[in-house]
Amino acid sequence: MSLVGRTVTVRVPATTANLGPGFDTLGMSLAVYDELQVTAREQPGATVQVIGVGEGEVPTDETNLVVRSIAHTFASVGQELPGLELLARNAIPHGRGMGSSGAAIVSGIMAAKGLLEGVVEFGAEQLLALATELEGHPDNVAPALFGGLTITWMTPEGPRFKKLIVHRGVSPLVAVPRERTMSTALARSLQPQSVPHEDAIFNVSRSALLIAALVQSPELLLAATEDKLHQSYRASAMPETDALIQMLRGEGLAAVVSGAGPSILVLGSDPAQRLRAAELIAEHAESVWECLMLAVDFRGATVVLHSDDAAA
Structure with a gap:
């Protein structure tokens, strides 16, 4: 044919x-x-x-x-x-x-x-x-x-x-830096081959909690997005991303690295949270970031x- x-x-x-x-x-x-x-x-x-x-x-x-x-x-x-x-x-x-x-x-x-x-x-x-x-x-x-x-x-x-299916209350925001990019291969090269036992247990618990938060209980997203396996090891390669995430989390917002970075994902539990996140990024960022209010x-x-x- x-x-x-x-x-x-x-x-x-x-x-x-x-x-x-x-x-x-x-x-x-x-x-x-x-x-x-x-x-x-x-x-x-x-x-x-x-x-x-x-x-x-x-x-x-x-x-x-x-x-x-x-x-x-x-x-x-x-x-x-x-x-x-x-x-x-x-x-x-x-x-x-x-x-x-x-x-x-x-x-x-x-x-x-x-x-x-x-x-x-x-x-x-x-x-x-x-x-x-x-x-x-x-x-x-x-x-x-x-x-x-x-x-x-x-x-x-x-x-x-x-x-x-993600809970309808989950409101994602992705903050994208205009100038910076990140190679996935470079991001992976910054991680160690092994991690402490307690860190592995920590992430198992948070991953399980994250499923519950995204599907059923968005109010748990801040605790559920904690991580000890990869983000801290990659922070040195994208210092502004890391600084903004720490600032956002300090304000009670569930901010994480999006993929290998350098973009930031904020998982709001309602639309007001991601509006607040966009305001904070505009206030604290040292370079130009575009905040995308996205649906799943x-x-x-x-x-x-x-x-x-x-x-x-």
Whole structure:
């Protein structure tokens, strides 16, 4: 079956991972979206046009992460890759701890899923496995794929996930520094190979409490977002992020590093809390930060196959 002429449109949300104590385990999708249109063509290779974030910066050929993710997905199911034309409209900030690389990977996998509709069917666990192979960890790609709050874990058979619906009282804010970025690889290199036993126990208790706070009891978010596994070790690489988080937490607000940083996630228990957080950041920040008042995305990634007028 020829795929030439098929066009798909993909929409993928931003994500925030760790959420404080849930290192490499918890993630949540946020209502900021990268949108992608992909058309299969006869001419081999790939051309990419980027509008918005990353324009003039990311590769526009076969080395583009989205194209590599499409190719990886086709190869995983033994399908020949057609030529590709991509138009990417990006809104997720790059290098800020909002899951931009995970979104690019998920965009490619979902585009491949759409192009192969009626040829190959993909299950949820298969999609997660493909995304984890490319990203290295499932905590960002799971919420990008499935939406909501996700718990991920690894098994001998591959990554697994559980999606939960966040309490309607939870009001996220992401404060994004205009100038600073953070490499995930650098952030990971700052962490020790082992941690004290009491710190591990501390984080187990807070992670369990955080699920309860996000799903049922938002008033517990401040205590539930305490962490001793990763944030303090990375603080030296992003001192302003750390100083603002300590200030916000001192004011009773559940502030944590968003993903690998340097952005800050504030989990308000009501809208007034995140307004207060934005005011405090504007008052205390030494550089320019943009405060995004965001909803939790509950749907996750979507793909529409236009030529067959079918949606997934």
